[in-house]
Amino acid sequence: MTKRQHKLEAINLDAYYGDFHALKNINIAMEEKAVTAFIGPSGCGKSTFLRTLNRMNDYIDGFRVQGQILLDNRDIYASNVRVDELRKEVGMVFQKPNPFPKTIFENVVYGLKIQGIKDKKLLRETCEKSLRQTALWDEVKDKLDKSALALSGGQQQRLCIARALAISPSVILMDEPTSALDPISTAKIEDLIHELKQYYTIIIVTHNMQQAGRVSDHTAFFYMGELVEYSKTKTMFTSPKNERTQNYITGRFG
Amino acid sequence: MRVQERIIEGLLWLSAAITVLITISIIWVLLSESVQFFSEVSIVRFLTEKEWTPLFAEKKFGILPLVAGTFLTTAIAIAVALPIGLTIAIYLNEYAHARFKTIIKPLLEVLATIPTVVYGFFALTVVTPFLQSFIPGLAGFNALSAGIVMGVMIIPMISSLSEDAISAVPRSLREAAYGMGSTRLQTAFGVMVPAASSGILVSVILAISRAVGETMIVAIAAGQQPRLTLNPLVPIETITTYIVQVSMGDVPHGSLEYRTIFAAGMTLFVFTFLLNNLSFWIKKKYQEKYD
Numbered sequence: 013m014t015k016r017q018h019k020l021e022a023i024n025l026d027a028y029y030g031d032f033h034a035l036k037n038i039n040i041a042m043e044e045k046a047v048t049a050f051i052g053p054s055g056c057g058k059s060t061f062l063r064t065l066n067r068m069n070d071y072i073d074g075f076r077v078q079g080q081i082l083l084d085n086r087d088i089y090a091s092n093v094r095v096d097e098l099r100k101e102v103g104m105v106f107q108k109p110n111p112f113p114k115t116i117f118e119n120v121v122y123g124l125k126i127q128g129i130k131d132k133k134l135l136r137e138t139c140e141k142s143l144r145q146t147a148l149w150d151e152v153k154d155k156l157d158k159s160a161l162a163l164s165g166g167q168q169q170r171l172c173i174a175r176a177l178a179i180s181p182s183v184i185l186m187d188e189p190t191s192a193l194d195p196i197s198t199a200k201i202e203d204l205i206h207e208l209k210q211y212y213t214i215i216i217v218t219h220n221m222q223q224a225g226r227v228s229d230h231t232a233f234f235y236m237g238e239l240v241e242y243s244k245t246k247t248m249f250t251s252p253k254n255e256r257t258q259n260y261i262t263g264r265f266g
Numbered sequence: 267m268r269v270q271e272r273i274i275e276g277l278l279w280l281s282a283a284i285t286v287l288i289t290i291s292i293i294w295v296l297l298s299e300s301v302q303f304f305s306e307v308s309i310v311r312f313l314t315e316k317e318w319t320p321l322f323a324e325k326k327f328g329i330l331p332l333v334a335g336t337f338l339t340t341a342i343a344i345a346v347a348l349p350i351g352l353t354i355a356i357y358l359n360e361y362a363h364a365r366f367k368t369i370i371k372p373l374l375e376v377l378a379t380i381p382t383v384v385y386g387f388f389a390l391t392v393v394t395p396f397l398q399s400f401i402p403g404l405a406g407f408n409a410l411s412a413g414i415v416m417g418v419m420i421i422p423m424i425s426s427l428s429e430d431a432i433s434a435v436p437r438s439l440r441e442a443a444y445g446m447g448s449t450r451l452q453t454a455f456g457v458m459v460p461a462a463s464s465g466i467l468v469s470v471i472l473a474i475s476r477a478v479g480e481t482m483i484v485a486i487a488a489g490q491q492p493r494l495t496l497n498p499l500v501p502i503e504t505i506t507t508y509i510v511q512v513s514m515g516d517v518p519h520g521s522l523e524y525r526t527i528f529a530a531g532m533t534l535f536v537f538t539f540l541l542n543n544l545s546f547w548i549k550k551k552y553q554e555k556y557d
Contacts, residue, residue, distance in 0.1 A: 066445065068441065068444065068445065071444070073363060073364055096447045096448065096449050097447065098447075099444065099445055099446065099447040100446075100447035103445065103446070104441075104445035106438060106441060106442065106445070108438055110436070110438035110439055110441065110442040111442075112439060112442065112443075112457060112461070113439075113460070113461055114460075122443075122446055122456075123446040123447060126446065126447065126448050126449075126452045126456060127447075172442070175442075175446065176445070176446070179446065179447065
């Protein structure tokens with residue numbers, strides 16, 4: 013079997029909020045078309061790190077990074093990278109479902125419209141395809157022109173995933189995507205992650221260790237801004253090498 | 267102790283009651299004087315005649331010229347204040363650094379603290395001559411410069427209220443837009459402004475209400491010639507200016523001429539009352555849509 017390619021890689025990455033050293037010398041390489049989970053207690057830097065991968069922290073006053081993040085071997089913090097172009101390649105799903113206060117259709121095709129695509133047929137086709145990919149099509153096909161805010165929380169989150177898929181990114185970042193959802197909606201999202209990893213590189217931050225165990229191929233444990241341990245999920249949960257990892261996954265703190 | 271509490275409670279109640287009472291009596295005076303006016307001049311005449319000459323030998327009582335004057339100056343003011351105010355609001359929210367914002371916002375509000383009489387003379391002695399240098403037909407008193415200066419005066423009202431409305435849009439929506447690869451401009455106009463549209467609309471309505479009731483600037487700079495026109499280059503008269511003109515003049519109390527100001531005042535009151543209620547209604551209906 014050939015070695016799978018690294019889609020994203022952080023090299024000697026440090027990040028700061030003002031004087032606060034939020035990420036300390038992170039080195040990690042994430043595999044293409046696989047699911048990587050970031051776990052760790054609140055404030056450990058996992059979300060901060062996720063948000064450096066599509067430069068979502070750029071607009072926070074006082075935030076800065078040192079080191080490199082390579083996407084397909086190109087540094088995304090290089091001065092010639094356009095951050096809006098980067099985010100078309102690296103999509104994001106947030107903790108709380110955040111559909112726009114527009115119709116379901118408008119939500120899904122938003123990313124295409126801002127790219128200047130006006131072809132109605134193309135918009136409709138992409139909308140259907142994205143909604144089918146997130147198993148939402150049958151539930152909403154008769155109310156595409158209704159407000160997205162009328163959907164349930166779980167549906168809204170799947171809509172947000174569909175919206176991210178519509179602009180065909182290669183990476184999808186998920187920041188605790190099920191923390192605001194009930195168990196059934198959570199299960200649907202997890203099934204979806206399984207489906208999607210055939211086509212996309214998925215990186216998910218989660219507070220829920222069972223979830224990391226269920227959905228991910230690799231897991232990274234962050235603690236106090238450091239990457240403590242990174243290995244195959246099975247290995248990490250059966251025989252963690254670091255004591256802190258073991259304490260965390262056995263529930264001794266966090 | 268308990269007696270003291272009661273006295274304080276009574277005083278608090280009294281001050282609230284006095285305010286309400288004063289409002290009611292103002293409306294009562296307006297109404298009763300207007301009723302007397304309309305017993306002599308029919309409402310139909312008042313609303314349909316095209317001339318307003320109550321102080322002339324041949325009296326005409328058509329409010330339309332005054333309404334047109336008010337509408338004209340207000341429209342010009344909003345045309346100035348809305349684009350500038352909204353641009354400022356978007357700039358402060360989407361582009362400006364937090365520290366810059368804390369400095370610039372109070373500075374902007376200084377505009378609203380300048381006495382309107384100063385604005386009025388500014389319109390008459392600075393803006394009008396300046397405009398005359400490239401608009402040859404512009405009269406010394408005109409709706410244009412009064413409207414523009416009034417617009418400048420209400421910029422902070424629109425920028426401040428719109429800014430509040432835009433910053434009340436949840437951060438998650440902005441992140442969603444950025445996360446889809448929107449530029450700042452696309453985020454501002456495609457997501458933030460539409461999501462804040464009810465608040466922005468309220469700010470515009472309150473600004474209109476303010477412009478309709480504004481007196482000093484138009485009395486000084488727009489002229490005192492009731493004229494049924496939408497031409498911004500000639501002297502006009504607004505409802506408020508007319509009321510000033512008559513109350514300062516030597517019209518005998520209790521005469522029909524005197525009562526015209528109550529009819530005009532009533533008209534003004536109806537406009538601002540409706541606008542304010544409209545803004546309350548919009549606020550209530552569309553507020554807290556997310557959450």
